[in-house]
Amino acid sequence: MNKKIVIVGLGLIGGSLAKAFQKYSECTVAGIDRNPDTLQAALDCGAIDKIGGDEDIRSADLLYLCLYPQADIDFIASHAHLIPPSCLVTDTCGIKSEICAHLPLLAKKHGFPFVGGHPMAGKEQSGFAASDADLFLDASYIIVPCGASQSAVDLLKAIAVELGFGGTVVTTPEHHDQMIAFTSQLPHVLACAYVMSPRCPEHNGFSAGSYRDVSRVANINEQLWAELFIDNRRALSEELDTLITNLTDMKEAVTKGDAEALRGLLRTGRLIKERLGE
Amino acid sequence: MNKKIVIVGLGLIGGSLAKAFQKYSECTVAGIDRNPDTLQAALDCGAIDKIGGDEDIRSADLLYLCLYPQADIDFIASHAHLIPPSCLVTDTCGIKSEICAHLPLLAKKHGFPFVGGHPMAGKEQSGFAASDADLFLDASYIIVPCGASQSAVDLLKAIAVELGFGGTVVTTPEHHDQMIAFTSQLPHVLACAYVMSPRCPEHNGFSAGSYRDVSRVANINEQLWAELFIDNRRALSEELDTLITNLTDMKEAVTKGDAEALRGLLRTGRLIKERLGE
Known part of the structure; x- marks a missing residue:
């Protein structure tokens, strides 16, 4: 594919997209970033x-658009007059209800198409220095059409394949945000809550893969994630309620020494995981 | 090293130990297991x-000893009369207070040395079929002397090095169990509680590394882990209380949309992780 791409925000995701376009496509990439050192x-x-x-x-x-959610909206608000009707605008935000409440309206008003997008890839580091042309290999790319044409959706799908994504999923903003609250936001909240144990600083020598996996994403960018969490507060609060309830049930079985109840709860978890074939 | 080793229980850990002795030492290994197919x-x-x-x-x-905790105790109770004073007995259980309340007494009574041990390695599969000579490479090996001699402890350390462990740590049963409640037991409880979300069965296409990491060990052996959790109920309940409290604080900040409080909580997590250099 040979297209003219503009990427706004060369952090982990924007930088990785730029590198992936260079490595896997014939597209030309122009980058926009507020930091001159990053551009250089x-x-x-x-x-x-x-x-x-x-x-x-x-x-x-x-x-x-590869900025934080509100910054994406602000960028389009101030640059919409420059965007031609032939330019497909998309974003890479981790939440969609908020973005999709604003950008499709701006797009319609100014006559260009907008499709929401969310590459399901990340790292526990952030910024351009951590970006990687292969970040998206085999990852899922979630597409949120927000009323855009099928041809616009198909173009994003074709690009996702070209950049090495493992597959695409098309959904609504609400379903996206509900799923992401569970698959991504909850593990990030958990990682931070987990490492707050007084035992954490002395884990070395007493830990292995389980500690490493749960704590991995505690190295969080709190500015970005606080915004993402609060923009998705309803779905995330619901997931947190569910998790806290399930943890409380397990705690009660442990505290009482109720082996049968505990085995039953653990078995429920195991069977869910097994049915998923994981 | 050229020693005569007996391994009781050829599951994931016992089987992996047997294979590691064969691959990395000159020791001979005799295996005991109640399942004739496993022995074959x-x-x-x-x-x-x-x-x-x-x-x-x-x-x-x-x-x-590579059985479940109570089965380890039962095995020694019924075989102690066979064990010579020159034979060092050790175990591989995930909890130590319970084991160390019984086995050192039996050892003293029958005149052989006992040292508690815990190889900090595992897998989300269990049984001999999942065993691997390289399971322990770079893992920590925790030694709980329970009053045994320094030479007995030194022998276990030397073997750990020979089998490829990354290092050894010596501690008390109580400290071991408190640390393991956080580093290993809590992530296993969490994984089961996490996958109980109604969103879990439809995660495919909406998930990436964060989901995979938190849910990985939900594929739990509930017989074994329920016993381990209840034997360590005080420490595990305390960790669960701490985690539930921290999650509840985060949930309240999210629900209220209190970005400042939320950033503060996430920052606390990030700083703990950063100070550990992870």
């Missing part, structure tokens, strides 16, 4: 072909 | 040199 680093390593300006937005085929 | 499989693949009987126990240099 991206130019120096060939992640972007040029630093993007108004002209690049005017001639873009695709514009990827 | 272990013989067929060379994990054990022979099926162990009373004579092997009488001439053993080291005896590794």
